[in-house]
Amino acid sequence: MIRLEKRPQPSRLWTAAAPLIAVVLTMLVGGIMFAALGKPPVEAIRTIFWDPLFNPQFAAYSRPQLLVKAGPLILIAIGLSLGFRAGIWNIGAEGQYIMGAVIGAGAGLALYPSESVLIFPMMVLAGALGGWAWAMIPAILKTRFGTNEILVSLMLVYVAESILASVSSGLLRNPEGMGFPGSRNLRQWEAASNQELIAGTGMHWGVVAAFIAVILAYVLLARHIQGFNIRLSGEAPRAARFSGVNPARIVILCLGIAGALAGLAGLFEVTGPAGQISIDFNSGYGFTAIIVAFLGRLHPVGILLAGLLMALTYIGGELAQLMLGVPGASIQLFQGMLLFFLLGVDVFTNYRIRIGQGVAA
């Protein structure tokens, strides 16, 4: 008989090893999946994990993409991880991301075609505010009326998507776009564009913001009393109240930070890689960031690494579609597997397996 026995305290070895083991298991099972699809498994795995970075033919294009994709994922995941640490489950980052982009871009476009240097900073601020305000809806409903933030934030994603569809073919539509949906191209408007900062690296302001967020989140959680209160609220809500933490304030704080960071990510995306507000500029980063947050163990540095890894599977996945003709859905399956194995392996952090007779007779 196999049974799980609770460890007296979490194993440090397993905490560190779990993501690595999860990646290896994903590669193994993913390889089996590709084999079942009739694709060469080793080649498929290599195409996803190796070629984007080191194959001379693709690396020049793929490497910058790594930061372009990882930037928003990390920025959003950092915000989400604070809430998850406190036991506040914001599933609606996608909506906050969209609203940040819409409000930020809208604020800029209102002043088109100004060439003021203040346009871009103002848009960044508006983007953060947009995401923050969208996150305040579940926050206030939760603190005032006790609603479930999971449902409210998730449902608000669909509201945000509808707003996006509406404004991209209405309010923010490019008047010179010959009736096509989608806003003006912000990349072509210098004052509002989020340019690549160092040519050929993919580094743009969103990536810079992501790195700053990683550092600030690390300091907040490790050193600051608010970070301590966030962790305490997640670990033991009653103890947090006894300590003097106001649960409503933690909800407002965590959802607010997550919303603002997701809004920033949206704004940087829409002014940079995406270039314009369009019905489908959002590429599901808000949801993928949930995986990134957990894959990174809700730890800022872990999230940094996990964001890069997840970006790699995106890029490698596209490459595998192109080169080997694997179905696009298999890449999502791949990412899902990663989260699944991580959560599975995670059990061993707090439990150990005992095999054989052990139950008290």
Place this chain on the structure above:
Amino acid sequence: MGQPLLTLRGLTKAYPGVVANDDVSFEIGEGEIHALLGENGAGKSTLVKMIYGLVKPDAGAMTLRGQAFAPSQPAEARRAGVAMVFQHFSLFDALSVAENVALGMENSPRTRDLARQIRDVSEAYGLPLDPFRVVGTLSAGERQRVEIIRCLLQDPKLLIMDEPTSVLTPQEVTILFETLRKLRSEGTSILYISHKLEEIRALCDTATILRLGKRVATCTPAETTARALAEMMVGASFATPKARATTPGDVLLEVKALSLPAPGAFGTPLRDVSLQLRAGEVLGIGGVAGNGQDELLAALSGERLAPRGSVLLKGRDISRDGPVARRGQGLLSGPEERLGHAAAPNMSLVENGVLTAARRAGLVRRGFIDWRAAGAFADTVIKRFDVRTPSAQTAARALSGGNLQKFVIGREIVQDPDVLVVNQPTWGVDAAAAAAIRQALLDLAADGTGILVISQDLDELMEISDRFAALNEGRLSEARPVADLSIEKIGLMMGGAHDMEVAHETA
């Protein structure tokens, strides 16, 4: 009464640091209501857990109707005809009565048939209950009926009831007693666990008294006075409460006519609670569990805010201050539940030190935690209170109950409070650690701190308190000097006069 139903012989069970049951032997007759009487920590619950197959005895044996009886799990005990109603119910709020009952059965009949059975049993025993009601809408007394009916459907030979009246209103107690008497008349034996003396005198045929894990006596409660029962229960130490020579100083903490609604379905409202606590004195507050102890602590610690003007510290109104502000002014507290309330289980002792000492011990500067100072603080607590732990980085949940308790009480004492409020400071703690904690509290009082100890352990309160008051249904009796107290007076204070009269009429 003929052959006994259940015979216990030499049952012994030791846990690390404490012998919960030491060579306990007695018999429960057929069709008898047998009381198991003892204070908290006397070993009552370990004993019934052994009978119900939840705990395996280290030594000793049981026989049920002459057959050897050694259940290794509750299912086995149930098959042998032993059923148990726990003090804390295991019911799902969202399901109906019938669905809840079905969940506990090994092969449950169809819901319609089960509902009919439930209705039959509930009518037969005078326990009105609608099988289709959702459990979440039931009162505590009705929930208990669900548990009782769940047991009765198994047609048990022995029904174990763990402090059944602690959650009941007096009217519900009357109904319950009628049900139990009816069961007895049909030949079912009942093992009735309680520490309410008058209740036992009114209901039970025989009583076995446990103290510190040992059987002290078996007697007929109706022929024994409450005083005699109490003396057997609490032992000789009770007879000589030492009057400590203290000269109480100024009033530090004053509670004036504090009333607070119950926090939840199982909570107790506080009704018109008033008290005064002076410098250098220990005020003990006793009472049966669930009579407002947690609620009083929360109202004093600041976890729940009180109406303006009801809580004063050194003459200042602190009713609307949260825990942080109250700590800042010198009012510290220690809740009953160690894991999850006083301490965060998965966090280290250093972090658990920060939990209450962040500001008062100067561990936070401009919002940033000084982890070196926090580590030093935790080490101070560990050293001064002899907390056995590999290091200050160990997770709180890895410590034994006694060691963690020393840490969470020590954490407050090290912060040098003006007023310290603790709930059950030595609950579930081995004797040596308990003595250390009590001594630390007395030392603190000697230095001029006002200490309020809420406890269900009367011995403890008599040992360390200068004055004593009791909580009963959220009301606090007037505090009296311990030296003037007798067991009758304490019983009256704890049970309330009303309960006593009812019990006397039926006795």
